Amino acid sequence: MIKAEWFYWLVGLSFLVMAAQMVTDRSNPKRFGTGAFWGLIGAGFIYSSWVVTKQAPAEPLGAAVLVMAVLAGFGFTGRGTPRTTTPEERTASAARLGNKLFVPALTIPVVAMACAIGVKHLSIGGEPVLQKGSETILGLGLGAVVALVVGMVLLREKRLSVPVRSGRTMLEAMGWAMLLPQMLATLGAIFQVSGVGGQVGKLATAVLPKDSLYVAVVVYCVGMFAFTLIMGNAFAAFPVMTAAVGWPVLIGHFHGNPAAVLALGMLAGFCGTLVTPMAANFNIVPAALLELKDQYGPIKAQLPTAGILLGCNIVIMALFAF
């Protein structure tokens, strides 16, 4: 059985190799801080396997995470001068290789799709080939590895150091944004155990009028939207708002159709995900990946759509769920 942990180790290992390259990269004025940051992430990826299974204490990893935050937050990380091809070389190479260049790029989605649809159901000797529940992650990981092999053969590139260095350049360009989604997921967990959700739920219940259906619909949807803004994740907002408003008021008191109320409530939360920096992997990381000057560029592009769709969800729920 191919396990998800193997891919986490592979990612951790490649971070460690890249960190070693970063430390020896003299074109980076902050090479030691940068190397330490990515080295810690890489080591953390591997060490995490035992934290997840409770075979190792989580405290050292937590301390390492805070060190990473300090390294990146106080400007101890930087980037070297990327060694890559010139625009002219790339244009010439593109003209020479033509659409063959797309083959490795398309290998990733094709393998991911094959894993999600086909390999998912395969088993050898009663054991599934892909770890259950991790098929899509494994598909992405396998797709990337297969694509790398296909790409190197196709481009007749013999040195593995070339793709590793290219990947490292992209990592350095993204910098600390890369760690942000994991940090925010952690913050969400801390909010949960500290009872932030319960407090917000109490506030929502306190301001909610009990007699008007339409006001209650608006409070549930806007509450999902606003709470998702704070937590960066509609999944965190859902249990809170549903326990406070969705179930007791909309379904219990006004006899709404549970499937409609809950599905539309979740989608109202997704509108919040579109406009919050807390949903870093959707909003801040792409800004870094696309080398935008304004890290809120994607949020600004999504803001009107999010607003209109929040309205759509409210209207659909009010008209069809009761």
Added chain:
Amino acid sequence: MIVLLGVLVVVIGFATKRNALLVVAAAGIITGLLGGLSPAKVLAAFGEGFAGSRAVTIFAITLPVIGLLERYGLQEQARTLIARFGRLTTGRFLALYLGLRQIGAAVGLTNVFGHAQTVRPLAVPMAEGAAERRYGRLPARTREKIRSFAAGADNVGLFFGEDVFLAVGSILLITGFVNTTYGTHLEPLHLALWAIPTALCAFVVHGWRLLRLDRFLERELLAANAHPAIAEGAAR
């Protein structure tokens, strides 16, 4: 009530544009301590959070191959390819991408597209290539806008496609939470059906905004090209 101070830290931190990692770390420490966790528990929470959320970072595994292909001219070739389709404007191309992303997510292929593996190497050069073919060189500000909209097309397509698929996290979260908490029997299929009207709205609304992007580009770039001197000044 006092644990909400952590939320305040986040809001103020983002509003004053402090480094997001530090803001989040500080908010986590403050919230944890105010919520009655011991310092060791706070550390453990950070460790467990990192370990449990590694899946969001796994896209990094695609970076070496994407970087390798970009080195050999992947983005340039994507531009060349799109330039052959004369009728495909930036907005139309992105609307097409939105539709594909939505359909993909709706049949469960949430990892088939994505920012690292599709938007950066393919969708952005194609969207920019379509604009370049019409208007020539693009000012930096226009480039930013096209890239922001490309990122947005991927997000909107994913979010409002995936809930139509039964086995997706949010649907399972809803049924899991409601069925255990309230002892009912909610079927994933019914939830997925109720996600369809919003999915259609999302396609119409965001698709329309993407088509409007073409009108913006036309206004902006025809004016800039009519007055090259002004465009140069704006670039500085």
